[in-house]
Structure formats: structure tokens, C-alpha cells
Amino acid sequence: MSISTPTPTPTPTPAPRPGLSRRRLLQGSAVLGLAAGATALDLPGLPPMERALADGTVDLDILYIGAHPDDEAWTLAALGRWNEYEGQRAGVITLTRGEGGGNAVGLEEGPALGLIRESEERTAVGYAGIEHIFNLDAVDFFYTLSAPLTYDVWGGAEALSRVIRVVRATRPDVIVTMNPSAVEGNHGNHQQAAMFAVEAYHLAGRKDVFPEHFEEGLRPFSPRRLLRSGSNGSADTGPDAVAAGYRPQVASDVVFGAWNGTESARHGKRWSAVRDDSVHAYRTQGWFANPPSPTDPGKIPATWFTLIDSRTPLADPTSSDTAALQGATLPIAGGLPLGTTLEVRSERFTALPGEALEVTVELGSPGRALPGASIELEVPGGWSVGPVQPVGTVPAKQQRTATFSVTAPADAAPGEAVLLRARATSKGASGENVLPLRTAGPVEAGIEDRPEIAAFLEWTAELGMERLDALVPTRYTLGSGRADTVEVVVRNLSESVQDAEVAITLPEGFSAEPARLTVEAVPARGEKRVEVHLENTDASLPTANRAPDGGVYPVTVTATAGGIEAPVAQGLYLVPRLVAAPTEGVEVDAVRGSGEHPGDGIDIGTLWEGEPVEPADASGRTWVTFDEENLYVFVQVTDDVLGTLLPPEDNKQRFRTDSIEIMIDPRGTSDNTSTTFILGALPGTAVDGGIGGPVAGRDHDNRQGPIADTAPGVQIAASISDPYEGYRFETRIPFAELPDGIDPTGMGFNVVVYDSDTQDQTGQSRIGWSTFGGIQADPSRWGVLELPDLPVADSAPVEPRIPDTAARSVESPSSILQAAGDGTGLGGSPVLPAGTLRLDQVAATDGGATARVRTDRAGTLRVFLWDGATIVGALEAREVGTGTETLEVPLTGTPADGATLRLAVSLEADAGTAAAGATVA
Secondary structure, three states: OOOEOOOOOOOOOOOOOOOOOHHHHHHOOHHHHHHHHOOOOOOOOOOOOOOOOOOOOOOOOEEEEEOOOOOOHHHHHHHHHHHHHHOOOEEEEEEEOOOOOOOOOOOOOHHHHHHHHHHHHHHHHHOOOOOEEEEEEEOOOOOOOOHHHHHHHHOOHHHHHHHHHHHHHHOOOEEEEOOOOOOOOOOHHHHHHHHHHHHHHHHOOOOOOOOHHHHOOOOOOOOOEEEEEEOOEEOOOOOOHHHHOOEEOOOOOOEEEEEOOOEEOOOOEEHHHHHHHHHHOOHHHOHHHOOOOOOOHHHOOEEEEEEEEEOOOEOOOOOOOOOOOEOOOEOOOOEOOOOOEEEEEEOOOEEOEOOEEEEEEEEEOOOOOEEEEEEEEEOOOOOEOOOOEEEEEEOOOOEEEEEEEEEEOOOOOOOOEEEEEEEEEEOOEEEEEEEEEEEOOOEEEEEOOOHHHHHHHHHHHHHOOHHHHOOOOOEEEEEOOOEEEEEEEEEEOOOOOEEEEEEEEOOOOEEEEOOEEEEEEEOOOOEEEEEEEEEEOOOOOOOHHHOHHHHEEEEEEEEEEOOEEEEEEEEEEEEOEEEOEEOOOOOOOOOOOOOOOOOOOEEOOEEEEEOOOOOOOEEEEEEEEEOOOEEEEEEEEEEOOOOOOOOOOOOOOHHHOOEEEEEEEOOOOOOOHHHOEEEEEEOOEEEOOEEEOOEEEEOOOOOOEEHHHHOOOOEEEEEEOOOOOEEEEEEEEEHHHOOOOOOOOOEEEEEEEEEOOOOOOOOOEEEEOOOOOOHHHOHHHOEEEEOOOOOOOOOOOOOOEOOOOOOOHHHOHHHHHHHHHHOOOHHHOOEOOOOOEEEEEEEEEOOEEEEEEEEOOOEEEEEEEEOOOOEEEEEEEEEEOOEEEEEEEEOOOOOOOOOOOEEEEEEEEOOEEEEEEEEOO
């Protein structure tokens, strides 16, 4: 997809290089060098990163990698406890500054909001003893469920280069990240940040990956362990929660915990309460309203971490609150020496009944030899494996390998998650690591994956991380009473050609034609595709989350080959359908006049998210009609409490108060909302102490901004009842304003309502027509709208426009002062040589400060006066050359009482950045 940004754009997000796919990126070697060399900051002749790691300023034990400020919030009790009692130094990578998010405490947006959110993050993580925060200057564009869209907008290989540069500069033993899996409702920014973390874990130690980093003075570095925050399953609360163990939904998951209720001597209260302080620091996100943690120790939960991968021995997860780190940054009592590596790999992720699978275990010694070492592999009951293998003495900093042939029993049930354990011993000490596998039939089949899911599954296969697929659903969307032709993919997982019988089992009210079929000669390790006609034969079935199981109707596709049945559980999203009637004419006045909007309307009162509501609290109906050139939508909302009235200029982030969104996918084929039209509207505004008229804009779609700028042909009207019982909203949306020509046989359509019963700019409930988790960002699950007798328009897609609103590190005093102290690059960029930027003779004046600045190369100089929370003075960014000059920085703001003023200066050149800072005496 091609992404454009509005002009002018002073610092555009780098576009992905044509032809540089993720597959090519992961192949490394020359491609990686070319990809990195093509970016604006990676030109030939980069200087050494002379100061990086020179004095050990940044040598982290743990590095959290997330997408936005506040993503790390729920790990801070554990990170703080580990810092206080184990001396563990943690840092945080945040790809964006969250400038695309809401602002519950002011009108700032874009870069100004990003700098506020960075300050909030630094305050929040500071409670946990975290001093090093690396904001990588990616743009926070809008809420999306799409990792591929995020990858493109963030610049792909360039963003990964910045992540890996920080990993190599800070050398963390443990990386903690978010969930990289394409599970339902996972924020696309969160998923992509985590995917970068997984890639950094695998690639940062390779010499052929971004080799220009080594010209900067960095070295390859391989972190020892990769964890994700959170897990899927259940656990007890209280001080014994970790000892009781986590109960994972996926049997092969290994989950570590750290109880939040540990007392903090540093803060004089439990770490759960300290984490509350951290959470409340994210004020722009409305988190100051979050309720406090329980005070009853028995109700205080643990922070849970799921193992993604480890290169070192693991401790028993139930053994202690530090087990997640033991073997990586902390020793294991009675275990192999810290620094020992123990890695387990298999030739494939799937284990077939009766078919041998090769598993390799590699034992590496730390700074001293491991004498008399041996390796064994523990397998589930009924499996076969070879005996213990002696590998002799492993010399210091060398490796020894043992290879095992493992066979699952002939009657192993396909689809089970299993865990193999490798154990190494040396002179009475031992250590173990694990290998998750999945049992499978020789042939498996299923309904084709959506493109974005398929891309994720391909990525896991390229990295050998198919374990991340465990909870990724394959579900197909079908409109109520509609039919579609889908592909069933038949995959041969065995080493020989297979014939397979495929059966599709559907619930009542659905049919498949054919429901059973024979697929011959599926190639070894290959696939074949067959077409199947699916139909919802009972249009009275409930749709969306009105149906059981969250609106998912179960589908089982069973492939039988070689006498082995392999069922694969899938599902159908049944979404609502509306066949609209044409209008006799509509006057957009928020009055549903006679003949204007025919029909009974659709119910938009089904709970989507948040607190359950009664009809009198929040409910509504919508009428949709059309003529040859326009779509008309009339919305009637019943509501009992009028939420915050926002000023007309605060026409954004409408989920903070009572509002509606109308979502249109012109052709019903969009993978993400960048090719859709989303109209957000406030029915009333705050004007002169009263209620003013409505405002509307486009949000998280093909082009965002006030409706007058982004779709001037749209008309709106609204009426708020007095006394207040709700509101009416009416709009005309010309087809010409949509981002593609319409397909009236199956457009995507949805209406959702945000209900707020408070005055603090927080919403409580969300209701709508097609209601699933994350529905506002997933057009594949919107309802289906049919406009009979209109012709199908030619497809003429409009290129998405993603605003470039990123706050940049060269403009952030906090980031500049940190970089000046720790020698890392601003925004993950290369660091210019020591001495490139020098700052001295800094002194206070009556009107601000003076300083002498010396630069030894051309670039853009930026200068700020900073009181620790606010920019209170600055000079316009300007181009400078080599030389020395005295600068006078005027004080334009009022410093906080008792604040220490500091001067923060950045220099941005083609080859990288430099930073300097000093206290204003």
C-alpha cells in the first residue's frame, strides 16, 4: 500500500523501500545493509559511536519495548521491585510518543501532546527506578488493528534499525514486550512494536544485520531472554499466587510471575500502590480516574510474563518472584553458572504421529569451562527419544551440541500443545530449557486466512516462532442471509505426497457446498486450495456479539490422511445486514420527516464495550437511505445523562463524551480503516456557557480532520432534547466523498455510539450495530449495507493520507538531556562523534540564559530552556556550520517554583545527532 502524508511535512516518516518485504528483511545479509543504507540517517561515512558504552552509562539488565507511553504501565510493579531488591536496571523503548491519542486534561494535540505524554511516561517509570527512555520518533497515527499498516507507516526497516541500534547500545539481557500475535483485538501498533522486539532479539547479534551500526562503534549483541507482559489463562491472587503457578490457556506456555504486593522500603508502601501512582501519572489518557489496587494482600495480583524464547537455562516459574530473570540476569540456586547458554531448536514446529523429528540442544559455557557435561531431552509420556548424551568438557566461551530423534506416538491426537525439556548437567549443577511443539495430522485444512493474518503466520514461520500462532483465530466474516465463495487451504505437513478427505462441519443455519470433498496429491510440505460455497441459510440467527461466544459461530474443518483425522477449529463472524430503501428526498435538519427515511431502522443499542447499560441509559436506532449520489443516515440516541460538552475546536477523540461514529467501507473489502470513511460527530458543543451546534470530522480513516477540510460535501444536523433524554443526528454523505467507488451489493457499514455519564472526559459504555471487540478498527466485521438498483462504480481508490504529527527527540528537552548524559542517539539515530557539539560558559541572565556553543559540522541546531516539566524558552531551529558562537536564550515562560533551569541543545546532521545539556547557574 502506498501511504501519503499531507504537505507541508517538515519531518516525513520514511516510506518503505519498494520491494523490501519483511521476508527479505529477515533473510539479512546484503539486503539488510542496502535497506539501512537507503534511509536518510544511514549514509556512507558514519562516524564511530565513541561514547556509547564507553563508561558503562547504559548497560541495562531489562529493556521493555512498546508502542506508546503507558504501554509499560502494568509491568512497573515488577520492574520496580526487581530494581529495588535485585539491583536490576531497566529501560524502555517507546516507538511513538502517543501524540495520536486522546487528551483528557487539555487541548494539546500532535507534537505538543507527544511531549506531554513523554513527560508523563518519564514520571511514571521513574517510580520504578527507570531512567532510560528511548522514544524512537515513529508517528502515532490512529487506532488500528493492522500490523502491516503500522509497519509501512513507521518506515519498516528504518524503525527496526532504530530498535536494534538501541538494543546494541544498551545490551539488555532480558527483553520484555507486548503480545506480538495477531490475536483478536490486538492493537496493530502494539503488535508491530512487539514484532520488532522479537526481530531484535533474533537479529541484534548477527553481524550481517544493519552492519553500519558497527561503524558507529556498536557491536553485535544477543539478548538472553524474551518475555511478553501478560498471559492468557488464569491465576490466583495474594502472596502465594506465584508459588501456586499460572494456569495457561495454551498448555505449552511457560508463565512467570512477580507479586505486586511486596513492600517497597524506598516508597514506604506496597509496590501495587506505587504502580497506582505510576498509572495515575498518565493524566492525558484519563488514567487518573483509575481505581486504586486492593489493599487486602489476598486480593493483590501478580504481574505475569509469558516466555517467548530463552537462550539460557530457566528457573522453575513457581520458585520465586525473580524466576523470570534467573538464568539470564540473576543466577539460579544450584544451577549452571550465570552466563551459560542452553538453546533448544527443532527442524519444525509440528510433530506428526509416528514420524521422527530432529531436536538440537546446544550448551554454551560462560567465562569458564563446564567439565563433564551431559545433555538429555525429556518428552511427554508415550513419546520416544534417545538416551542422555555426554558432551564432555565445554571449554570457556565455546559450545557443544547434542542431537535427538524424537517421535510422537502413532495415536497422538493432533492439535495438542506439548513441551519438551532439555536438561544439561555439569559437576552436580544443572539447568533446563524448553521447546514448545504442536502435534498435527499429516494433512490439515482450514478456511483461508485474512491477508493480515496470513502475513503474520508467514512471519512466524520465517523466524521459527510458530509457537506465537497458538491463539490466532481463523475466522471468516459472512453477512446475515448472505453467501460467499471461500478457499479452503489443504496443507500437507508430511514428507510424502498425500491424498486427503476434507469435511466441513457447520452449525445449524449454515451450509457448505461441497461439505465433503477429496483432495488428491497434495505435495509434500505443500498445499492445495479448493473453493467452497458458504451460506447463512437462517437469517434469523443473532449477529455480532448478540450471538453466543461473542458472535462467533463454530466451524470445524477436518482433514483425514493416512487414517489420521486432524480437526481444525475455526469460526464464522455473522454480521448484520441492511437492505436499504431509496428515499423520496431528505432535508438534513435532524428531523425524520415523512417519507425521508423509510423502514423501521436498525438497532444500535447492543453493548460493545464498557459498562452494561439499560435502554434508558444508552440505546438507539439508525435509518439509512440513499439516492443516486448520496447516502443519508439518521441516528436517534436515547441517553439519560449528558456527558461533557467539548468546545467546537476540540473536535477529535470523540470517545471522551457522548458522540457517534458512522463507518463506511465503499467496496466492503478493506483490510484496515485507511481505505474507509469514518464520520465522527459530537451532537452538541460548549458555546458561551450553553449548548452549541454539532461538529463532525473524520477519524482513523483514509483522511483525518474537520469535516469542512476532509469531506466538504458532507452535511450534518443535530438536535439535543430539552429536558435531556438524548439526541438526534442526521447527515448526508455524498458517494463522491468516499475513498473509493461504491459496490452497492455489499458495502461495509456500521454505527457506534459512545456514552459518557460524567464531566471528566471519560466514556463509560459503547454500543452499536455490529459489535465486536476492536470493531472501530476492523472493517472486516462491520455490517453489510446493500443499496438495491444502484450500479457498481468503478474502483478508484484514494491514496491514504497519514498525518505526520510525530514529536521528535531532537525537539524534546527530556530526550536531549538524557542523550547528553548516556551517549545514545536521539530517537534511536546514530550518534555523532564526541566533540561534535560542545556547550560551555552557561549562565543565567535577567531575561533568560547565555551559553557558548561549538559545532564541528553543519546541521540543524535546536536550543531549549527547560524547567523539568515545561519548555520556558527556546530559539528557532536554524542551520549552522562549523564554529563557535554565543547564544542568548530568552525566558518566554514562567519556571515552576523551585525548579532548576537547564539548557538542552541538539544538533541534527545527515549522519546522525548530537546532544548537550547544562544547568543554568
